[in-house]
Amino acid sequence: MASLPDTSKSFKIERHNSYLLRRINSAKILNASSHLLFRASILATVVLILLFTLHYPPLLLSGSASGSSAAAHSNHRSLLASSAVSYGGAAWEREVRRSATPHRPSGFTVLVTGAAGFVGTHCSLALKKRGDGVVGLDNFNSYYDPSLKRARQALLARHGVLVLEADINDAALLAKLFDVVPFTHVLHLAAQAGVRYAMRNPQSYVASNVAGLVALFEVAAKHADPQPAIVWASSSSVYGLNTETPFSELHRTDRPASLYAATKKAGEAIAHTYNHIYGLSITGLRFFTVYGPWGRPDMAYFSFTNDILSGKPITLFRKHDGTAVQRDFTFIDDVVKGCLGALDTATPSTGSGGKKRAPAQLRVYNLGNTSPVPVAKMVGILENLLGKKANKKTVTLPQNGDVPYTHANVSLAESDFGYRPTIDLTTGLKKFVKWYVEYYGVKTGKHIDDKKKTEEEEGEAASA
């Protein structure tokens, strides 16, 4: 008898085949649906990006320039905080234009970088007060207490000056600003300051003082229409190991003693290039140890004040020959007059769209006080004003980038725009200490006599 086919076996094979078929089909379906899902998510992302771009165009603009979406995000947040309007939107542009509008005939429209910094704040106020339009820019970094920078920003806001939070390396933001406002001038004060800190954080000097300067010159030369005239902060430190005194603009500046000085010297060379190729009108100002109210807490007169009041020891540097280190301390009001004088005598840039049409102005000036003072004497004045003795120790100047002596010859600035420093160190430090005790709400052993006016204050009152 022929044996019956083994149906259970063929049934098993069929079941197996149909199982395989089902798996293949479901794999196909899964494959197809994951393709669909993938395409749908790409579509959704594109739609989202489109919507986002329409609502917040410069957020992407800023991100693309900085290369960091986190940075762009933080820019965006703080711009919202500082101007209470969205960055790049119509309301933001209105705010920027309002701040930039001059209120005097033929007034300037000035972009001030580093506007929440010490010199930037004072210059922005002075420009605004005389009727120029001012828009400020600052990255509010934490090199020193950012709350002081915020307080300066609030002060400027009370005077109608908008300070945007952004970095000068954000080329797209700079371009956007020049699209919104045809700035006549740029007062470029944003920088990594401080001589000794350059040993601890060298790259920050390259980023701000070299890359940032180039970013600004690039936009001013190739994008801005019209090109603005630029006045920017160089430094007395470029004289470095120069031994001829007082320091004149004709002296050597090829022996910087610190990386800070080297980046400022590099800035002067870069300024020459942009003037030569693109016709940018550029003026570099070599500031000599600027001090005063709203000053920089990293500077000696300010940190010594903190330390004297809190009883902490301070270290005074002396030269290798045992004599005192000296500085040509320059009061902020004198420096502000110098900055405005430089802006007022700056001639327009001569290029457009990255093409030079004619030779343009290129200048460098010392802005100092012309009377060097030993640092120990500065401490003595502070002790007297604060009514408290400093706990001092003196050490030989370490290898920290400091130069032993500065002394400005300012005859060039005097003849070109009437620069004449008027405030001596005692008068200037009195104004600083008066501001300091009010700002920080501290009690000193001594009452600062703010009734007794200095000559300069008398003059201001008379002309008001």
Ligand SMILES: O=C(O)[C@H]1O[C@H](OP(=O)(O)OP(=O)(O)OC[C@H]2O[C@@H](n3ccc(=O)[nH]c3=O)[C@H](O)[C@@H]2O)[C@H](O)[C@@H](O)[C@@H]1O
């Ligand atoms: O003129 C300039 O271009 C420079 O002036 C200052 O640099 P500096 O003169 O070194 O100012 P401080 O840091 O305030 O120092 C003032 C003096 O005090 C001395 N000092 C500083 C700190 C300290 O602990 N002890 C001390 O004796 C320094 O050697 C210097 O002679 C600024 O900090 C720089 O940003 C600026 O560019």
